[in-house]
Amino acid sequence: MGEFYVPVAIESIEPEIFPDVALFLKSGNNYVLYKSHGRNFDREDAARLMGNSVACLYVRPADLEVLTDYMENNAERLLKSDSFDSKTKGKIIYQTSINFVGDLFQHPEKVEDFDRSRRLIENLLLYLANDKEALRSLETVMSYNYHTFVHSLQVTALSILLHSEVYLLSRDELEDVGIGTLLHDFGKIFVPQDILNKSGKLTETEIAQFKKHPEEGYRYLKEKTRLSEVSLDVVRFHHERNNGTGYPNGLKAALIPRSAQVCALCDLYCTLTIDRTGRKALPPHISINIIRQEMKDSFNSRLVDALEALVCVEEMSMPL
CATH class of the missing domain: 3.30.1490 (Dna Ligase; domain 1)
Structure with a gap:
């Protein structure tokens, strides 16, 4: 990067x-x-x-590592403090998470520190569980667009909330989901920068190279870490689609692990709702309509309904 x-x-x-x-x-x-x-x-x-x-x-x-150590060592204390409001706590967990992902992309070998990953997700869960406005508070601070890092946190927070709405998960499994989604794009460290940063249309060769990132991320993490199969499945299959049009394996419906299905949907939704070069962020209701109409059958309809209920609260409650 x-x-x-x-x-x-x-x-x-x-x-x-x-x-x-x-x-x-x-x-x-x-x-x-x-x-x-x-x-x-x-x-x-x-x-x-x-x-x-x-x-x-x-x-x-040059000072990122010092800052990251400070934020990670103090995040839990700051999140539990009554001295900060929800928006400020959102900034703190946002800052900690972004630095964490940025550090891993700069130094992939650090991903082997499994306890560090779990500690970060525990703090994110602490924040999300204790504040009903947590997601909205996080969205207010998602304005610093070094895209991959911001995107990873956004997908993680939304995936955890969507899992909680749709499935009954144990705390351990929810942490595994969080770790997997935070690292879902880890394989991009193996994609050349000129492909990741290209503003124009990718060639077929470049597309093929880009599409290797889920499998390459999975292989590296499986070899170098103690991540669970739940986490690894999210990394490997987050570009699969319900109708079999995804990659790397073209899996369909129930063959796609449920946590990967959730991550895939949140991944696309967050891509639509964050500013990108050449394209402004779309509002939630328009993003959901695009997913329903232009990506029909790509995602489990039950998940899409649950996502809409989570992110379109204001639009749904407005009088007609």
Whole structure:
């Protein structure tokens, strides 16, 4: 992945314990130094920035690992605190998750730390379970579009909620679902950057190379990690379709593991509802209509109905 400056929500920068890293303001496409290494970030800084409607500062790529360690070590404490509202907690779990996925894409060997993955999903479950507005709060902070990382978190949160609506899962299985969906696009580390970043139409050769990513991600994770079969199935089969038109194996209906079916639907829905280069995000009800009409029979209708009930609450409750 190319270098990216990592956004950090102002609310998650605790002056006494935040790591000593340089912090930057974004000005257009440039990053301007706000706090140099060695200078404390204090409560006056936070108040001044928030008073000027600055939602976040940025950390340079070289400091990502330090930031990630800090966020992961403090996420549970911050999420359990009564000092933060739902929106702020959404920013914290968003920040932690994005850094986690970004770190794995930069350093694939770190995926072997199974306990780290499970700890992150436990914190995400803690957040989702304790707040009915959790998904909406997360959506308000999904504005920093280094796409693969943001997308992975969005698919994970929605998949967990959709599983909870449709199936009776144990806590362990729900965690396995979360880990699998967070890593569902892990195989993209094996796809050349010029294919991933291409703005025009892919050639048939490029499409064939891209379509290898579920299988290659599955093979790497199966060999290098202790992930469950539930998690691995999500990675391997999240591009399969109910009518057999998907890949890598062209599986149909019940032959596709149910967690992979859920991830596949959430994957497409989240792709439609997030800004991409050359295409603005679509509203929930339009995205669901596209799935029903243009992708008819690609997804289990029961799952589509449950997804619509989850994401179209405001549209469904509006008077005609």
